[in-house]
Amino acid sequence: QQPVQSPQAVILREGEDAVINCSSSKALYSVHWYRQKHGEAPVFLMILLKGGEQKGHEKISASFNEKKQQSSLYLTASQLSYSGTYFCGTRTTGKLIFGQGTTLQVKP
């Protein structure tokens, strides 16, 4: 079942912060985050595992609440280059199921 992301879209000024949430109706064992810039391929940002293990880019931070079956991606001091669509993905039966995406636009 597809995870649900919120908000659907965010508009920020450079330097502002944003939080993107991802929730699932099923138990989560891992959450994967990707960013897709317009006209480009999705690019890996971070993986969070049940138990607290994480793998990803240093400048990206995220949390994983296993009990609430939620994950949040924190974008601080946003830059123009952060603009794009952010997808969370949850793994089930060996495959990655992506959320509907959150579009982030950072303005000067």
Added chain:
Amino acid sequence: DTAVSQTPKYLVTQMGNDKSIKCEQNLGHDTMYWYKQDSKKFLKIMFSYNNKELIINETVPNRFSPKSPDKAHLNLHINSLELGDSAVYFCASSPDRGTYNEQFFGPGTRLTVL
């Protein structure tokens, strides 16, 4: 030095035609995938191969047939194209089937069916 490459980048064709999309990865990965991204940006897995073996086969019309001649290549053949097949198709690869693996996506093939 492209990690995951796809050809062609754009494909415009008429309904009813048959077309193929090719994908190659030079990362030495064991697992490859095909995803479809529709006009609403919904990214959905279609197929996955691990070492040339089909391991994920989603509910996809049987007009779509993947083939993996070796673990570095995964092709997608589509028969009798329909308007609803118009989308961006992404190939991806990962080191193996493990949960802790990131996926590397190719640049995508934008298919337009007229």
